[in-house]
Amino acid sequence: MSDDTFGLGWGDEDEPETTADTLTAVDTTREVQRQQTQARLIAEQVEAAVEAVRPGLDKIPDPVAPAGEGDLTAEEKERLDVCVSGVELLSTAFWIAGKSLDTMAVGRLFRRIPHKLQPGEYYQTIEEWAWLEHGIKQSRCSKLRAAWTLGEALAARGYNAPEGQVRELVPLKNKYGLNAGVALYEIAVEQHGADKVTAERLRDLVKLLPDDLALKDNEDADQIARMLEGVLENAEPKELPASSGIPPAVRRNVERRALALADALNRGRIPRVEVERHLLEAFVEDPTVFDAVLARMKKEAK
Template identity: 30%
Template sequence: MSRHNSIANLDDDDLLEGEESGAPAGPERVPAVPEPVIIAQGRPRPALRLADLPEPEEIEASGPLSAEEEDLYALCMRGVEEFKTAWWVLGKSMANMNSRRLYRKTHPTFEAWVKDTLDKSRATAYEEMTAYVVGELVSARADKAFEEDSNSTSSARVPSIGKKAAGALNSVTKDYGAAVSVAVIETIEDSTGKKVPVKALTGIVQQLPRKKEKELTEEELTALARELAASEAGKTQPAEDAAERKDLTSLNSLRTAVSSLEAAHRALAPAKVRSALDEAPEEAARLLATAQDLSAKVAKRVG
């Protein structure tokens, strides 16, 4: 029997992987996979779209993949390969691999599959699978904005969100859904008048109560987010001034380091090196080896 369980609604305690048990999933238990697009030979295959992937659905499945599961497995792997940088499509592909147990084609567990395929931990994968629904929603809004005004839509008007920012909203997404998460970040950006750094966004979201502690309406949640963002903005200017001073200090430190390197280069003149080797061969050789090691490290850093 199929179990519907949206990844976005997982609580932190729900991230335990289910046991693989029961009879193999029958074809009727898997939603229809979009028909493959036939492309004329020699033409590039169109990029995978979010709409090409079905919604992730929890299925107790074991044994070999059915024919339809094989098709969906191939589709998800295509999403993994094509969209390692389009994080929301990758997240949805991972969600299908996990919820439908498609990983069993090559691996005994989702944890093993995601480690071998993407070099991600299971915890990181679950965070990205929670965040993808926010990226999917924002991406859909961006597509709509472009379609409505394709000739004059500027990048400043097109919605966008990075993986880390969406991940910072995971607690809101789990409690209230992607739409509320988007409302929260839009409220924060409206109140500050600019994109909020991930660190600041994380700090604001961490101060929002979890639903199990105190359930809020969307209006109450966004109002609280606005209040916290205004408070955070009051701390921003002094921090920016300090960062500018730090940049100047860093530049002065770099000047000092380069001057020291120039002095060391002069001190390591060939005649002085030969003289040191004559006076104390072993000690001089050890120091020269250290100098070569440091030289390689410096070259690597400035390269």
């Protein structure tokens, strides 16, 4: 009697087990469908979250008269927060535009964009495309392209530096490299605090740097900052003439006191002539100032 008589199928190990294979295929299909459903739900949630924070004019409240003269109401505070967030987007927008323009320019990605005014022709330069399509002048286009790397590097360090501040560092970046610009911004933050860095203060720091710095862009920005701090400690303000007879140490201290005065008044850089005017007026009107000057001159005369 053969094995086939009872249909035992002994010796047929190579044949697939149809039932088991079918169950496995069903389980696999269900798992794939489950993963696809989960992925779709996640994508929908992400899209909804992105849309909720996406900037747009429709999300900025319309201008209305104040609710009163005193403290802001809860509704006004909410509207203020939305408006401040909208203004802060401007800093990010600058660097996004600058990087986009630079990427298009370097890769000549504009080379097959149809010319707006010349049918059958294409744009030849990024500046031409930016001006005709978006009203961005050539000088503006160049500035955006030159500054975006600094804006991006500072943003990576948590600084939302506006365009005017970054622009003050571009000459330093062009001469000594990206990390030099980042380093000087870090020094300004250490001196004044991140919320009190201004374009004028950055400009003043740049002016204090000598023209013959020995910097390498492959050096770490924090290392460059430590080196620049040492340079600035011995720097003399360039706007004060060397023939003024004022010792370098006094000049440096005057600059620091002027910055402290600006902080106390919540102002930007105060012109030296304004400080001198108030000093002279105080010398005339305030006996304590007169006495202090008199005591110093007597001490010097001994």
